[in-house]
Amino acid sequence: MKKWMFFTNFEKEEKWLNEMAKQGYQIIKKSFYSNMYEFKTIEPENSIIKIDYRKFNKMEEYKNYLTLFEDSGWEHLAGTKKSGYQYxxxxxxxxxxxxxxxxxSKAGRYKRLSDMSITQLSFLLPIFAILIATDLIEPLAILNPKGLYYTPGLWERSGGDxxxxxxFETPFALFRGFLVALxxxxxxMYFVFAIKASSEYKKSINRWLH
Known part of the structure; x- marks a missing residue:
């Protein structure tokens, strides 16, 4: 079973996943870009699912990380070396x-998520600016779909022509529209994650200090 959900708070996400386990569904995969969760059917259970956020450059470091949790009595349900989210x-x-x-250390996961989001923003914003400056995409084309078609005089033609x-051009126009929206x-999305994660990190640290 697949389910789309959007969370910026780890505690709320953990609560939802534990509720899903009570209904007989255990997470096996999550796509960060689409926020699509994939579940397998299990016997309903009162589980304790927790989330960490870490990325690894080396597979050996990732394996050591998983082994540390396994030795502490935690089964890894979902996540990859580069996914960040670890369940x-x-x-x-x-x-x-x-x-x-x-x-x-619990608050640190929000800091890592915020830092990752800011890094992605610093990478995407220049690319988006270059695409606009070179007329490879038209930001306002979504308001005027005809602008996604580049064939000269297309809309003045008629009949079979x-x-x-x-x-012929529609697949290319759809691809341009996809880029314009994506x-x-x-x-x-990254901006929201950066702001929300930073806010959660500060709140967690403040609660700890007081």
Whole structure:
């Protein structure tokens, strides 16, 4: 089963995943870009699922990271070396109910998410600006779909000549429209994650200090 959800708060996401487990669905995969969750069917259970956010450059470091959690009684459910989001389920009933030893380390995942989002923004914004400056995409074309068609005089043609030209260019126009929509939406998504994650990090640290 697949389900689309959008979270900027790890605690709320964990609560939702635990509720899904009670209904008999356990997470096995999540796409960060589409926020699509994939579940497998299980026997309904009162599980404890926790989320960390870490990316790794080396596979050996990632394997050591997973081994550390496994040795502490946590099963890795979803996540990859580069995905950032790592999902764990408690399997050792005698162990701690949390994967973090203190508030500061727990808040650190928000800092890492915020830093990643800012890095992606610094990469995407220049690319978007270059695409606009070189007329490879037209930001306002979404308001005027005809602008996505580059064939000269297309809309003045008629009959079979128009139909052939229209059908030939439509796949290219759809691709341009996809780019026009995808990049701004992705930029907004990373901006929201950066702001929200930074806010959650500050709130967590403030609660810890006070």
């Amino acid at each position: 764990f389920k408690k399997v050792d009933i005698s162990g701690s109910d949390d994967i973090f030893s203190d508030v500061a 128009f139909t052939r030209a229209f059908l 990049i701004p939406v992705t930029i907004v």
